Amino acid sequence: MNIKRVISRGLFSLGLPLLILILLATLPFYAPGYTAILLSSIFMYVVLTVSWVIFSGSTGYISLAPAAFFGVGIYSSALFGNELPLGIVIGIGGIASACLALLVGALTLRLKGIYFAIFTFGLVMLIAHLLLFWEINITGTRGRFVVLVDYNTIYYVMLAIMVVTLLTSFLIRRSKFGSALQSIGENEEAAVHIGINVTMFKVIAFAISAVFTGAVGAIMATRWTYIDPFIAFNPLYSFMPVLMAIFGGMGRLYGPVIGAAIFSYLEEFLITKFPYYYMLIFGIILLVAILYLPDGLVGLVQKLRRRITGGKYANTGR
Amino acid sequence: MVVTILDVAIGGIMLGGIYALIAMGFSLQYGVARVLNIAHGEFIMLGAFITWTLYTVLGINPLLSLVIVGPAIFIIGFILQRTLFTRLRTSSPSPGAYEASSLLAAFGLLFVIQNVAILIWGADIRAYAYLSVPVNLGGAIFAANRLVALLFAVVIGVVFYLFLARTRMGKAIRAAAQDAATAGLMGININQVLALCFGLGALLAGVAGLLISMTFSFQPTMGLEYTIIAIIMVVLGGLGSIPGSFIGGFLLGLIGHIVTYFEPGLTLPSYYFIFTLLLLVRPTGILGK
Numbered sequence: 206m207n208i209k210r211v212i213s214r215g216l217f218s219l220g221l222p223l224l225i226l227i228l229l230a231t232l233p234f235y236a237p238g239y240t241a242i243l244l245s246s247i248f249m250y251v252v253l254t255v256s257w258v259i260f261s262g263s264t265g266y267i268s269l270a271p272a273a274f275f276g277v278g279i280y281s282s283a284l285f286g287n288e289l290p291l292g293i294v295i296g297i298g299g300i301a302s303a304c305l306a307l308l309v310g311a312l313t314l315r316l317k318g319i320y321f322a323i324f325t326f327g328l329v330m331l332i333a334h335l336l337l338f339w340e341i342n343i344t345g346t347r348g349r350f351v352v353l354v355d356y357n358t359i360y361y362v363m364l365a366i367m368v369v370t371l372l373t374s375f376l377i378r379r380s381k382f383g384s385a386l387q388s389i390g391e392n393e394e395a396a397v398h399i400g401i402n403v404t405m406f407k408v409i410a411f412a413i414s415a416v417f418t419g420a421v422g423a424i425m426a427t428r429w430t431y432i433d434p435f436i437a438f439n440p441l442y443s444f445m446p447v448l449m450a451i452f453g454g455m456g457r458l459y460g461p462v463i464g465a466a467i468f469s470y471l472e473e474f475l476i477t478k479f480p481y482y483y484m485l486i487f488g489i490i491l492l493v494a495i496l497y498l499p500d501g502l503v504g505l506v507q508k509l510r511r512r513i514t515g516g517k518y519a520n521t522g523r
Numbered sequence: 524m525v526v527t528i529l530d531v532a533i534g535g536i537m538l539g540g541i542y543a544l545i546a547m548g549f550s551l552q553y554g555v556a557r558v559l560n561i562a563h564g565e566f567i568m569l570g571a572f573i574t575w576t577l578y579t580v581l582g583i584n585p586l587l588s589l590v591i592v593g594p595a596i597f598i599i600g601f602i603l604q605r606t607l608f609t610r611l612r613t614s615s616p617s618p619g620a621y622e623a624s625s626l627l628a629a630f631g632l633l634f635v636i637q638n639v640a641i642l643i644w645g646a647d648i649r650a651y652a653y654l655s656v657p658v659n660l661g662g663a664i665f666a667a668n669r670l671v672a673l674l675f676a677v678v679i680g681v682v683f684y685l686f687l688a689r690t691r692m693g694k695a696i697r698a699a700a701q702d703a704a705t706a707g708l709m710g711i712n713i714n715q716v717l718a719l720c721f722g723l724g725a726l727l728a729g730v731a732g733l734l735i736s737m738t739f740s741f742q743p744t745m746g747l748e749y750t751i752i753a754i755i756m757v758v759l760g761g762l763g764s765i766p767g768s769f770i771g772g773f774l775l776g777l778i779g780h781i782v783t784y785f786e787p788g789l790t791l792p793s794y795y796f797i798f799t800l801l802l803l804v805r806p807t808g809i810l811g812k
Contacts, residue, residue, distance in 0.1 A: 335792050
């Protein structure tokens with residue numbers, strides 16, 4: 206019976222994602238255009254959140270830098286979008302973000318976690334100010350236009366980046382590298398003592414998470430058409446992934462995905478009509494989630510499941 | 524030339540006075556209560572807006588409203604620590620976990636306070652004129668409100684330092700800062716002391732906001748930038764050291780004012796440059812251990 210359960214579970218966990226992927230890949234053929242636009246926003250947040258969890262979820266170091274990487278991606282698109290093909294522009298966005306992450310990581314990740322959180326907190330504003338200074342005083346411009354890309358291309362590129370991000374996150378969770386990150390999060394000193402080069406592992410994980418954030422920024426920029434330093438480097442894109450990850454729960458891969466999906470859907474409806482109420486609700490949900498749902502929706506689901514199965518086992522007399 | 528130097532130096536010290544209050548408040552909240560209060564700037568904003576409302580609607584003198592703004596914001600901070608952060612602290616498995624979860628909770632607070640403020644006061648930039656008569660200091664000319672702000676900042680800072688250094692309650696706070704668990708064993712009501720610290724930190728932010736509202740323009744979204752500045756000042760002085768944060772505040776105010784004189788666009792980057800240098804050379808700050 207146990208073997209049967211394992212097999213059916215294996216089929217379930219492989220088959221369901223595959224089915225969803227096929228549905229999503231064929232979506233533009235049967236769904237109205239608006240659905241694809243909405244879904245690409247959701248994909249964007251899924252990538253931002255899952256890549257945040259790759260680093261912060263396991264190591265426990267709170268990164269408030271996603272917006273910086275996102276902005277670097279956006280600027281790569283603005284700078285090179287006219288001359289280079291889309292794929293290369295996205296690659297540049299990812300690599301440039303990773304370089305920034307390596308630099309910031311090498312600077313702060315050898316220190317206590319609090320310095321890292323502090324440094325990344327202001328990083329976004331720093332880059333926005335520097336860029337604005339540069340644009341006003343050196344290039345004499347303010348803001349740029351980004352080359353347009355049609356919605357279906359954006360949709361497919363977004364989908365592809367999301368699939369790669371999820372796969373990477375899945376593989377890291379299963380690998381020795383992932384276990385090392387996990388052990389850093391649980392007890393960093395112990396991790397040092399069993400021979401893990403903690404600084405290197407942290408910096409690499411940080412850079413990996415930056416690649417996807419930068420890539421998704423590069424493609425998202427093509428939908429916005431006009432950007433300036435303060436549009437591209439908006440601290441909100443640092444805060445959203447944190448909320449979505451905490452609300453969804455970081456214990457399982459699907460937690461951040463669900464968190465991101467719910468919030469981006471909410472945002473789509475609320476932010477245009479009641480922006481301030483939306484942000485207020487956002488803050489309240491974050492507080493409630495931290496206080497009452499320390500493991501997010503995933504933790505809630507697991508608790509419920511345990512209660513149900515626990516009851517069943519008790520009835521069968523095991 | 525001399526006048527220009529005097530102009531920049533005095534202006535810097537004036538800004539530094541306000542910054543020092545902000546830094547001390549932040550340091551108290553992190554150093555003792557262990558909350559990296561990312562919402563610190565929001566309390567500054569609240570202080571500024573409450574003062575503005577009292578002045579424009581009820582005609583209350585901004586300096587007089589110190590006795591309203593201070594206690595009001597103190598109570599908000601005190602209650603927050605007693606309810607939200609105490610709950611988090613007691614349910615966190617380790618001090619490290621508490622540091623992370625309280626940071627995230629402060630994050631949530633930032634959004635709640637900022638957006639409530641926007642709903643109440645609107646998103647516009649505000650300012651009012653109070654004591655804006657010019658005063659001549661050896662050739663350099665300043666508005667009287669700036670001098671008053673500096674005077675208040677220094678007096679409040681010194682009173683506060685004496686409170687920490689000389690009183691019994693101050694001693695309890697210092698003990699809690701060193702080791703909260705042991706301080707609790709020595710008979711200090713630790714929840715009360717931490718709540719007091721968080722409340723006092725918020726109070727200092729609120730008073731700084733009051734002084735800022737007299738001299739600068741302000742808006743509901745201004746908090747984030749002040750929080751970044753506060754964090755850098757506190758790292759500069761040494762994380763957890765209250766006298767250090769006072770010095771760090773003055774120093775950064777002075778540097779910031781000098782940079783602003785030459786190139787306003789580079790003020791924040793210059794703070795960050797100092798921060799980066801500090802992380803590379805001496806992460807413990809000026810007075811840190």
